[in-house]
Amino acid sequence: MPKNNTDNTLEEWVEHYIKTEEPRSKSLIISVFGDAISPYSEGIWLGELIQLMEAFDINERLVRTNAFRLSDEGWLTSQKQGRRSFYSLTQSGTRRFESAYKHIYQSYNIDWDGQWTLVILQKNFEATTERTELRKELEWNGFSLLSNGVFLHPLASLDTARQIVERNGYQDLALIFRARSIEDSDDFSNKQKIRDSWNLGEVKERYLKFIADFKPASKLLKKSKLTPQLAFQLQTLMIHSFRRANLHDPLLPNELLPHDWPHNEAFELCKSVYHVTCEQAHRYVRETTTIDTRSNSGDRLNIAVKDRFK
Structure with missing residues (x-):
């Protein structure tokens, strides 16, 4: 199925994307935690996480294995209650999420003092x-x-x-x-040297891929009947893809960026889709787990869900 074929349904697009991109299960679990679990709850029962990840064709064995690995890497911690395990963020994981939230969900227009x-x-x-x-x-x-x-x-x-x-x-x-630093001159360019210390070329390619992948989905969204599960799938895959570019973006001021930097286009695309999918996506979490996404504004961490992509 061609990515830009808008004659297909959004369900077919999601199925095709999962099949062709094969998002890494461990990283996708982090995306689900960050976007849909942690704003509302300290954590989630492993059995409920397994149910959520079924939406992306990730089986129980992979969820269990990667939950253990994320604990080993300091992202998550687990508590046993009988035969059940409850996974929540560590302090280190919480700091990383709050830093990531500033990157992902906030726009930026920066005046730099040099x-x-x-x-x-x-x-x-x-x-x-x-x-x-x-x-x-x-x-x-x-x-x-x-x-x-x-x-x-x-x-x-x-x-x-x-x-x-x-x-x-x-x-x-x-x-x-x-x-x-000293002012740039014809013989001495500080800005260019320093800019080269960031791998902006790779970040740019990731942004461009995100735009190419999700523009067709955005068009299909406008003519689709959106179910909670479909909203959850699309929103999670989108945030997962966007953060892979965005979290490598140092968010430099305009003076240090190439003239054709694609961050703003990617951000606006993500924003437009998120505003349509968010309520239904988090409804799916509520219907699939014991997490009540109506209980607050999703404000457990530093940026509330209601304030995302403002």
């Missing part, structure tokens, strides 16, 4: 597991590793950098600055 936030680790300090975790969290928040032990971002606040450093126990070993 300064850079730098986190510099003292030299001759041996690599450790903790240092690896620090690097992961800095990069998760859009910092780039400019050289060994030197991370920078044009927009991250000093307070954000301090919190990341302190959470990872590096307050005695890190220096944090807000600094300005």
Whole structure:
């Protein structure tokens, strides 16, 4: 089935997308947790998660295996009650989700003052597991590793950098600055050199693929009868695909971006679909699990569901 064939139904598009793209089950579980579970509930019973993931042709064995792996990787924690297991986010997982929410669900239009936030680790300090975790969290928040032990971002606040450093126990070993570079000239281009430290080419290709994949779905949505399950499938697959590009996007100011940067087009496409699918998608969660998506505004974490894509 061609991706741009709008004579097909939305159900056929979803079936085709799942079959051809084969989204990774572990990553898709994270998308379901972030988009539909964590805003309303501390977690979910494993049996209910298995039921939700059936919508994407992911079998029970894979759900069980990947829930265990996500626990092992520090995303989830589990509690036993008899033979049942309840999976919820760890503190680390919650921080990652709240950081991701700012990326995924908020638009950005940035005025840049031309300064850079730098986190510099003292030299001759041996690599450790903790240092690896620090690097992961800095990069998760859009910092780039400019050289060994030197991370920078044009927009991250000093307070954000301090919190990341302190959470990872590096307050005695890190220096944090807000600094300005010399102006670019014909012989010396700081902006280009620094921009090259982010892999913007790969991010751009992911955005373009997202747009090419989901534009046909957006057109089919306008003439489809939307059921809760179909809304849940489309919304989850869309957020899953969008976040794969968006969470690698350092959200740089316009002065540092290529002129044809596709973030805004991808964001607006995601926004238009989400506004149609959200209520029905979260109704499906309510009907399939014991999570009551009517009980609040989905405001357990830092951005409420009602405030997404404003």
